[in-house]
Amino acid sequence: MKKIPALQFLLALASAPIYAAPFVVSDPYPTSGPQPTEFVISVSGTQTPIVIPPTATPQGAILKWDVATVNGSKTITAKARNPWGESAATPPFTFTAGTPATPSGIGLSAQ
Numbered sequence: 421m422k423k424i425p426a427l428q429f430l431l432a433l434a435s436a437p438i439y440a441a442p443f444v445v446s447d448p449y450p451t452s453g454p455q456p457t458e459f460v461i462s463v464s465g466t467q468t469p470i471v472i473p474p475t476a477t478p479q480g481a482i483l484k485w486d487v488a489t490v491n492g493s494k495t496i497t498a499k500a501r502n503p504w505g506e507s508a509a510t511p512p513f514t515f516t517a518g519t520p521a522t523p524s525g526i527g528l529s530a531q
Contacts, residue, residue, distance in 0.1 A: 441488035442517070444496065448480035456500035459483045462509070464495040490517045 449455055461470040461483075474481035483498055493516045497509040 441486045444485045446483035451480045457502045460499045462497045
């Protein structure tokens with residue numbers, strides 16, 4: 421029987437855990453209009469806003485912020501900036517980040 425190294429690699433890759441961080445994202449800015457040069461994100465419980473550059477996509481610039489380092493219940497707002505000024509803040513967005521609780525009610529089921 422002939423072994424296929426690529427298949428073994430794919431099987432090993434498929435069995436490995438996948439880690440991905442959650443992101444806060446926005447709709448793209450139309451390429452025909454003014455583009456942001458940065459985004460200003462305010463996070464509840466912090467005094468200093470987070471300033472990040474836009475992420476380029478074929479559809480236009482977007483806000484893409486990795487929230488992997490955030491823990492607990494947070495409320496955020498974001499603004500877009502360019503050399504001509506700053507947008508109004510978004511409506512508040514609330515989310516809870518963190519490790520899930522231990523599963524409870526573990527047992528067997530007939531289904």
